[in-house]
């Protein structure tokens with residue numbers, strides 16, 4: 295990456311960026327929601343498209359000079375529809391949170407009617423925007439929640455159906471941020487039909503898996519689908535909304551002029567590049583490897599005595615209950631950070647600790663799979679994580695772990711150009 299101009303203009307920022315590049319190069323990124331975009335996506339996100347105002351939609355803009363911007367956004371829309379098999383796509387949401395806000399507004403007629411939403415509890419794996427009281431969703435809507443079964447720690451569709459029948463929500467929301475098992479979107483559709491609710495799916499975490507056929511697609515079974523573009527999908531930071539034709543106008547109006555102004559066209563062009571990459575056979579192999587890596591890492595952690603929520607994983611992530619080895623989520627995150635392994639503390643189902651220092655950590659394989667690591671590296675990493683967490687006071691164990699992390703980072707570079 296050429297940093298000459300940043301360095302000449304702003305030393306403090308260039309220094310911070312340089313340090314962040316080194317951090318990304320020299321640590322093992324196991325945060326389940328993160329990834330490394332391709333050089334093509336990175337380049338596109340840094341283009342002069344950032345200079346342009348383009349309120350409105352392709353070929354219907356409120357500003358002149360959009361002939362080339364229209365090409366980019368139109369390609370992003372067409373490709374998004376193709377890879378997900380959707381009737382309509384809006385590629386303008388700045389983030390997953392704004393995509394969810396717009397989707398709720400589109401389906402609830404701008405708060406005028408049917409304001410109840412049934413979503414997954416945050417502490418059982420849902421996202422803040424699925425109804426948390428500290429989020430706009432919990433403040434603007436009436437929220438009812440479902441969780442996972444206490445014994446299996448998995449979604450209990452009979453229970454969700456029971457809640458839906460009793461509460462009669464306007465929207466039933468499927469999708470999660472920290473759920474290690476498959477989600478049955480077809481079942482959510484059936485429950486929504488039985489209770490006359492819209493089915494909205496938030497597939498932010500598993501979008502890449504879906505595109506590559508490694509998870510059931512939510513699109514045929516949901517009225518509206520939202521997803522971020524920067525997780526397993528491996529695109530720029532942002533989001534899209536997919537929908538059935540009948541909701542297209544409401545979705546578009548909810549994004550603009552509803553909750554956003556000028557779209558980020560440099561990011562939209564980068565989304566288009568990401569969607570093109572997602573059409574390649576290599577992308578299918580990549581997503582298959584993410585899942586294989588997650589399964590191998592989960593097995594290694596369990597073989598070394600760690601306890602996983604649901605005893606394993608079907609997707610790209612796993613949750614470890616670290617209280618079983620007398621740690622807290624916060625302590626485990628810090629200890630792993632010290633040896634160059636990045637994870638995040640996370641609530642686990644029926645957690646009796648607080649979100650600031652919960653009982654678990656969440657671990658995911660998309661970023662390391664992008665670096666080219668496979669099952670044998672996952673076994674090595676699983677062993678280091680277990681050793682470090684089980685011996686938090688041993689400097690010897692930490693020293694050995696740090697040196698293995700360094701070797702792996704050198705063997706699997708992120709960008710050869712930065």
Ligand code: PLP
Pocket residue numbers: 327388389390391392394421423469470471496497498499522532533
């Ligand atoms: N939905 C889900 C399921 C998520 O996991 C996230 C982010 O982690 C979001 C929405 C929000 O995305 P953003 O951080 O881009 O607002």
